[in-house]
Every structure is written in C-alpha cells, then in structure tokens.
Amino acid sequence: MQPIHAKNYIDGQWQEAGQVFESLNPANRRETVGTAPLSQAADADQAVASAKHAFESWRELSWVKRAEYIDAFAQLIRRDIEEIAALVTRECGKPLNEGRADAVEALHMAQYVAGLGRMPNGYTVSSEISAKDAFILRKPKGVIACITPWNFPSAIPTWVILPSILAGNTVVFKPAEQTPIVAHKLMELFHEAGLPAGVVNLVHGTGEDVGDPLVKHKDVAGILFTGSRAVGKYIQQVAAGDAYKFVATEMGGKNGTIVLEDADLDIAVNACVLGAFKTSGQRCVSTSRIIVDRKLEPEFTRRYVENVKRIKVGNGMQDDIFMGPLIEEGGIEKWKLHNAKAREEGAEVLVDGQVLTEGEHACGNFVSPFVYRFDGYKRNTFCLREEAFSPHVAIIPVSGMEEAVDVYNDTDYGLSMAVITEDYRKWRWVRDHADYGLGYVNLPSIGAEVHLPFGGVKASGNGHPGAEGILESVTHRVAFTVNHAREIVMAQGLSTKL
CATH class of the missing domain: 3.40.309.10 (Aldehyde Dehydrogenase; Chain A, domain 2)
Structure with a gap:
C-alpha cells in the first residue's frame, strides 16, 4: 500500500509546510503509513487566524443548521468505516476489531452531536418579578484548540471537535504526531461534508512547534487536551496566565x-x-x-x-x-x-x-x-x-x-x-x-460511551470531562432578562424614584 501524503488543512485549503515527518506502522517499522508536514508556529498562527475569521459567520448559523453539517460528516464516516478502521490499526497498532471500535465510536459521537442540534441548548427560568422573563443561554467562546492523543485517533478528535463546532465555535485541530494519517482522513471527510472554510483547521507537527504556540495564542479561547499528566499540567499553568482562556484536560490514570x-x-x-x-x-x-x-x-x-x-x-x-x-x-x-x-x-x-x-x-x-x-x-x-x-x-x-x-x-x-x-x-x-x-x-475499566461524560478527578483531570461533557467547556452560560412592564421593578427592591 502506497504511503499517504497528509497535508495541513487551513481555511478550506490543503497546504504543505516545508519539512515532513514519517508515520510508521508500530507492528512493522519498515512500513511507512504516510508522511505529514512538520509545521511551525507560523502555520499555527495562520490556522488560528482562519478560525477566528470563520467564527464570525459560523456563530450566526442556528444549532440545527450546524448539526446538519455534522450529520453529513456522520454519513461519510459510516460509508468509510472499514477504511478508517484499517488506518487506525496500521497507524497505532491496536487489532482490527479495536480499530473498528474506534471508528464506530467516532460515528456514534457524530450521530449523538448531530442529534443535540435539535435539543434545547438553553432554558427559561422564573424571575422574582412576574413581568420579567429570565433566560439562560449557551454562547460559543470562539477559537478552540483541540490537542488529541494517538491511541484513539478517530474517536477522541470527534469527542472534542464536534461539540465545539455544534455550539458555534471554530477549531484548530492538532493531532498526535504518531497518528497524522487518521487525522488527515477525518479532515478529508470534513471537507467533503461541506463545512465552510476555517470552521475546522488541521495543523500537523510536534507539541513544541505547534501545540505550544496554540496553547499560548492570544486568540485561542479554549483548549481541549487529552494526554500525559505532565503536558496537561503545563497547559493548565500556561492558560492560567490569561483570565479568559479555558482548559479541559484528561490526563491518564492508575x-x-x-x-x-x-x-x-x-x-x-x-x-x-x-x-x-x-x-x-x-x-x-x-x-x-x-x-x-x-x-x-x-x-x-x-x-x-x-x-x-x-x-x-x-x-x-x-x-x-x-x-x-x-x-x-x-x-x-x-x-x-x-x-x-x-x-x-x-x-x-x-x-x-x-x-x-x-x-x-x-x-x-x-x-x-x-x-x-x-x-x-x-x-x-x-x-x-x-x-x-x-x-x-x-x-x-x-x-x-x-x-x-x-x-x-x-x-x-x-x-x-x-x-x-x-x-x-x-x-x-x-x-x-x-x-x-x-x-x-461487573465490567472492565474500559468501554466509555459517547453520551456519558469522560474524565477524571485528582491528577487525572480538572473536572471538565470530554465527550458528553464538552459542551460545558466550550460555551459560556449567560443570563438574559427581559422586562415586559411599563416601569422598571427590581428584584432586590431598588427604585427609580429620584
């Protein structure tokens, strides 16, 4: 099988980035599964700029319309599920039945998130004043950096990317260096599904050259990370320097x-x-x-x-x-x-x-x-x-x-x-x-399902789980109150009388 030449995907276009690195089959190191760009900070900057620009129009779409794009993506995963399964196995080594399970989990996540597009994403609550209506709404945060591991190279990216874009955010996706070809395949499907340019961007490369610039970028509003404890802790510390920047980390377990x-x-x-x-x-x-x-x-x-x-x-x-x-x-x-x-x-x-x-x-x-x-x-x-x-x-x-x-x-x-x-x-x-x-x-310690939160406590995470729970991380819950009376009446008894 010929090696696959992966590229970056920025602003709806496939792009090279100078040098490349190889992805080898861990079961047979003589087999090159493919090559991918060894990107640098400038490529990450370009991807963030693309996502920031796309955010202004993407956020204007309804949740239902955004879900329709995700549903189209789900249909393409279903069509290519055996191809994805084989790529997962060749690139990360786990047996084909596990590779297929990885791809099926990606499909399940796409189906689940597409369905959420027609579910309530906010709600009305009673005000203390009968002439007022009070609402709690979810608003997107902006550009989300999704940094994912190699061991579930099709499932985990969908856990974090799909809820992010459903809620109106845009994404820069940085996959693990060990599995760039599966990430490339996912981006091919996003492209085929017709997502507008800049909504999802892909930048290959190392954590030092791409991941770190993304974490530190002033225009990145949130970071979704799955990986080692040491890297997750570093990301939390960096993000803490920006009061607006939110991080959800999942960092392993014993x-x-x-x-x-x-x-x-x-x-x-x-x-x-x-x-x-x-x-x-x-x-x-x-x-x-x-x-x-x-x-x-x-x-x-x-x-x-x-x-x-x-x-x-x-x-x-x-x-x-x-x-x-x-x-x-x-x-x-x-x-x-x-x-x-x-x-x-x-x-x-x-x-x-x-x-x-x-x-x-x-x-x-x-x-x-x-x-x-x-x-x-x-x-x-x-x-x-x-x-x-x-x-x-x-x-x-x-x-x-x-x-x-x-x-x-x-x-x-x-x-x-x-x-x-x-x-x-x-x-x-x-x-x-x-x-x-x-x-x-009466089950193994493995076997997560996409409609349940996935995350840990103590050193395993910061209490913001992936999969089902990601919507909490990529949206602001905002209050919005409307007065229907002909005068202003305040809940705490304040008056307009001068």
Missing part, C-alpha cells in the same frame, strides 16, 4: 479493578484481561492494579494467569490477534522500567513479560504481558502508583471492601474504576467512596 469476595470469577477474570490488555495497556483507563479479596485471590490469580498466558501478540491486521504492539520504541523502555521497579520493590513475578523480536515480531514494538503480585499492600511504591501505559499489571490481595477502596484511592490519579460483586449494597458503597470519574460494575 486505574484499578476491585474484585470482592462474592464476585463471579468468570466475569472478574474476563473483565481484568480486557481492562488490562486491550490496546496493549495503552489506554488512559487501562487496569494496571487488580485489587482482590484474599478469600478469592488464589483461585482468581490462577485463572487470570492461565488466561494471560494464552494472549496472542502480533500484527493487528490478523484476525486472531488479541494484543498489538506498543506505539513506539520508547514505550518499550518505559515498560521495562516499570517491570524493573516492580522487582526492586519486592513483587512476585507471575508472568514475566518479554520483548518479542523473532519471526513476525522482528520489526515491531512487541512485548508480552507482565503480571506480578504483592502479598500485602506496599504504600509509596513506584510501580503501584505511577502510570505504566503498557501491559504491566499488579495483583494486590486485600481483606474486605474497605481496604480494597483504600488501596484503590492510594494514588494521585482518579480516572477509571471497576468493581466486581453480586451485592448491590457493596457496589453502591464502593461507588460512593472511591475516587474516579468513570465507574463500572
């Missing part, structure tokens, strides 16, 4: 699945395999800590380890592959570091993950799962507190529900949590006492 003493072990084992190893553990919601009641732990561990050893690792374009490669060679080094830390901190290694370099794995970033166990929880350990973002999983025996939640909460993060139990009173207690943004019962 997620846990809690298996209580009454758990159905079939559900527990399957949930923990899915939660830990889909996308090779490279999801912000991946389970990296399995917190198991001691009464069940020996049998759970035996069955879990048996299943993990059956996982087939390889090129995701093959139908029988469960787990693909890590996104880049640096991910292998990080995985090695976390594994070494687990050993240093006294873990019992149950499945000793290996770097896979022979045969079909020779040219990819392949590793096998690493699973370990602590007999007694250790606080202040690196391996149990820091995000590994790889197939690296701890089993932690605990005594009872309260200790399970205490262990789960013992991290700076608070993104995703699953609890496996047959007792509704127990899951309700866990629901109310664990620190998380996404909670699941």
Whole structure:
C-alpha cells in the first residue's frame, strides 16, 4: 500500500509546510503509513487566524443548521468505516476489531452531536418579578484548540471537535504526531461534508512547534487536551496566565479493578484481561492494579494467569490477534522500567513479560504481558502508583471492601474504576467512596460511551470531562432578562424614584 501524503488543512485549503515527518506502522517499522508536514508556529498562527475569521459567520448559523453539517460528516464516516478502521490499526497498532471500535465510536459521537442540534441548548427560568422573563443561554467562546492523543485517533478528535463546532465555535485541530494519517482522513471527510472554510483547521507537527504556540495564542479561547499528566499540567499553568482562556484536560490514570469476595470469577477474570490488555495497556483507563479479596485471590490469580498466558501478540491486521504492539520504541523502555521497579520493590513475578523480536515480531514494538503480585499492600511504591501505559499489571490481595477502596484511592490519579460483586449494597458503597470519574460494575475499566461524560478527578483531570461533557467547556452560560412592564421593578427592591 502506497504511503499517504497528509497535508495541513487551513481555511478550506490543503497546504504543505516545508519539512515532513514519517508515520510508521508500530507492528512493522519498515512500513511507512504516510508522511505529514512538520509545521511551525507560523502555520499555527495562520490556522488560528482562519478560525477566528470563520467564527464570525459560523456563530450566526442556528444549532440545527450546524448539526446538519455534522450529520453529513456522520454519513461519510459510516460509508468509510472499514477504511478508517484499517488506518487506525496500521497507524497505532491496536487489532482490527479495536480499530473498528474506534471508528464506530467516532460515528456514534457524530450521530449523538448531530442529534443535540435539535435539543434545547438553553432554558427559561422564573424571575422574582412576574413581568420579567429570565433566560439562560449557551454562547460559543470562539477559537478552540483541540490537542488529541494517538491511541484513539478517530474517536477522541470527534469527542472534542464536534461539540465545539455544534455550539458555534471554530477549531484548530492538532493531532498526535504518531497518528497524522487518521487525522488527515477525518479532515478529508470534513471537507467533503461541506463545512465552510476555517470552521475546522488541521495543523500537523510536534507539541513544541505547534501545540505550544496554540496553547499560548492570544486568540485561542479554549483548549481541549487529552494526554500525559505532565503536558496537561503545563497547559493548565500556561492558560492560567490569561483570565479568559479555558482548559479541559484528561490526563491518564492508575486505574484499578476491585474484585470482592462474592464476585463471579468468570466475569472478574474476563473483565481484568480486557481492562488490562486491550490496546496493549495503552489506554488512559487501562487496569494496571487488580485489587482482590484474599478469600478469592488464589483461585482468581490462577485463572487470570492461565488466561494471560494464552494472549496472542502480533500484527493487528490478523484476525486472531488479541494484543498489538506498543506505539513506539520508547514505550518499550518505559515498560521495562516499570517491570524493573516492580522487582526492586519486592513483587512476585507471575508472568514475566518479554520483548518479542523473532519471526513476525522482528520489526515491531512487541512485548508480552507482565503480571506480578504483592502479598500485602506496599504504600509509596513506584510501580503501584505511577502510570505504566503498557501491559504491566499488579495483583494486590486485600481483606474486605474497605481496604480494597483504600488501596484503590492510594494514588494521585482518579480516572477509571471497576468493581466486581453480586451485592448491590457493596457496589453502591464502593461507588460512593472511591475516587474516579468513570465507574463500572461487573465490567472492565474500559468501554466509555459517547453520551456519558469522560474524565477524571485528582491528577487525572480538572473536572471538565470530554465527550458528553464538552459542551460545558466550550460555551459560556449567560443570563438574559427581559422586562415586559411599563416601569422598571427590581428584584432586590431598588427604585427609580429620584
């Protein structure tokens, strides 16, 4: 398959930007999926100027009319869903069924947002004065910078771009350097859907050369970011210097699945395999800590380890592959570091993950799962507190529900949590006492749906979730009061009498 030459998309035109960089298939580094422009700050400035100009006319359209453009985009995703799925798999490595799920989630988001165009986007409230009507309206903020990660290269961009433009904002989209070709495909569909020039702009490049200028740009009113804790925190700090600039960040997790003493072990084992190893553990919601009641732990561990050893690792374009490669060679080094830390901190290694370099794995970033166990929880350990973002999983025996939640909460993060139990009173207690943004019962810690908020607490986010929740971040809720009387009457008893 010939490499795809991606371009920037600014003011409705495809543009080059001097130098290019390659996007390689992480399952086969000899394959160049495509090339993309290595853009600079001037390209980001041009994109912001285009978006700022387009904002003045785009905001004048009704929500319904803007939703019609999004509906046209949804129809194109549906038409090309298999092409998008294959691109996702080739560029970010996850197996084809996950690539297809990524594309389907993008479709679902487009359908959901298009439907919101005909839903109420403001409401009337009673004034204290009967002759007045009071309204609360949503008004767009302006130019929104959307900075997205590689691991959901079609889904997450739609989470942030589509609600932004539905509300009347315009967008500059900066995708991850690892997946520029999927981003290019999305922009082709936006172009084909007929969006007016400047409503959505795409600028490829690095975080330093493109992302940083966007974050600091005086004409960017809001920043929607999904990525690492360090970068998210930096963006928050930069934006804090401009009182008008709003940031919504989603920044990873050290997620846990809690298996209580009454758990159905079939559900527990399957949930923990899915939660830990889909996308090779490279999801912000991946389970990296399995917190198991001691009464069940020996049998759970035996069955879990048996299943993990059956996982087939390889090129995701093959139908029988469960787990693909890590996104880049640096991910292998990080995985090695976390594994070494687990050993240093006294873990019992149950499945000793290996770097896979022979045969079909020779040219990819392949590793096998690493699973370990602590007999007694250790606080202040690196391996149990820091995000590994790889197939690296701890089993932690605990005594009872309260200790399970205490262990789960013992991290700076608070993104995703699953609890496996047959007792509704127990899951309700866990629901109310664990620190998380996404909670699941008798399910894996993965599996978000687009009509639900997606975000975390503590170091996982700043309380402004993506997907369904983005409308709150990209609009101002403004008050508007109308007087129908022939005189001015004030709610607090003020008078016009001189």
